[in-house]
Amino acid sequence: MPLVAYKDLPTFKRLADEGRTILPPKRAQQQDIREMHIGLLNMMPDAALAATERQFFRLVGESNQIAQLYIHPFTLPELERSTETKDYINQYYETFEQLKENGLDALIVTGTNVSGEDLENEPFWEPLKDIMAWAHGNVASTLCSCLATHAVMQSRYNQKRSALPDGKLWGVYKHKVMNRQHPLVRNMNTVFDVPHSRYNTITPAQFDAAGMDTLIVSEEAGTHIAVSPDGFRLVCMQGHPEYDAISLLKEYQREVMLYNSGERDTPPSMPANYFNAESIGKLALHNINIMSRDELSKLNEELCCMLENTWTDSARSTLASWIGLVYQVTNRDRKKQFMDGIDPDNPLGI
Structure with a gap:
């Protein structure tokens, strides 16, 4: 699913220079291929904002080569930013209000840095709750990364994260698929790597208490991916499959x-x-x-050149399955959540 360079975002040029497939707008308009519109809520701090943006653009764009993918980056005005970063956001990012008006097929939410233990005291807490509530009734699926997973587990399911006993968990860990019947992970390898970097966790028992289906786990790192009780509308990740080798x-x-x-x-x-x-x-x-x-x-x-990237292929497999499933259930009118006949409480029919 090639990315469409529909605006003058520097990430598009950076990815094209890397040899990635980027469609210019005129060529995209000449193709009779369905568009998909994915929001990227980028809450990362200034130093990591553009890098995280590129990581997710790269991962989504390389996951499949069928539909035309429009990724719409936006952030939260409540987050503290430098003047330079504000200028970048004002020039290249969209607002949540614009995206609500135009509609989205799916949403990706990044993590962010926090200053304290209680997420409810963070400046992103209330606006993120509003965005997640809107997404629950307006997009086919929302994919949350790390801290975003911890926030939604607390706000929606009252499952608060806890500090890891040994401090920071970071590195690359072996994982395995727990439910091979779920279409999101059906085509993955039985064992694969995922990077993690965090001080806190949601335990497997907490995901179970929320009624979620755990799909991928690690003996060392715990739960990586779990999905909401409906099977698809919320996909929670605790790892960082989007990470570059470096x-x-x-x-x-x-x-x-x-x-x-x-x-x-x-x-x-x-x-x-x-x-x-x-x-x-x-x-x-x-x-x-x-x-x-x-x-x-x-x-x-x-x-x-010395470091081994042992996780990107499995990350692409996950993203390809996720995007493909969104493609199957979302409405051509991106202001509508699902195509006619899809049960919101079981959109995948599993």
């Missing part, structure tokens, strides 16, 4: 610099199952705190 590396480097500057008390552990001996040796030769931006970029390019 995402955990950059996160590790940020943690090291925080420790060396005194902003954290202890040196960070390395992400589990991520660095190999070659990359660890390469890191040991450099002091990233005194490197220029260009030097660090060059180092990361070298490290990226």
Whole structure:
């Protein structure tokens, strides 16, 4: 399902330069192919906003090559932003009001950073609740990532996240499919990897208490994907299948610099199952705190060639299935949630 470059968003040029399939608007208009419109609520902080945007655009765009995909990024005005980021958002992002007016087929919600333990005190809490309530009755399916999953589990099902006993869970972990009959995961490998990076969790028992169907789990990382009792309208992820090969590396480097500057008390552990001996040796030769931006970029390019990406294929499989299922049940009129005859309480008929 190729992405359509319907606006002058820098991400489209970046992905085209990578060799990704990006349709110019004129070519898209000449094709007699159905459009799909997916909202991307990007709540990530300034430093990660554009990178997260590219990750999801890349993952969705590479998942299938049939329908024309229009991804509509938007964010929450309640989140604190720099002047530069506000200018970027004003130029390239849409507003929730515009998307409500035009309608969406599906919605993706990213995670975000939080300042405290209680999500109800965060500035995103009330506007996110409003968006999720609208989506529940207006889009075929909503896909939540990490913190967004924790927020919706608390607001909709009264299941609050809890702190992980060993602190931060981060790294790449083995997962397996628990319910191979569900069409979202039916075509996946029996065992595959997913990156995680979080301090908190929703336990398998909490997903069960909410009446959700757990589809993918890890012995080390817990539940990765669970779906709402209707089977499809809400898809909750605790992992980060959208991550690039270098995402955990950059996160590790940020943690090291925080420790060396005194902003954290202890040196960070390395992400589990991520660095190999070659990359660890390469890191040991450099002091990233005194490197220029260009030097660090060059180092990361070298490290990226050493790191193994063992999760993107399974991530594409999940996204391809999700988009394909949305395609099967959503109405051609994107202001309507489902095509005629679809039961909202069991849209997949399973």
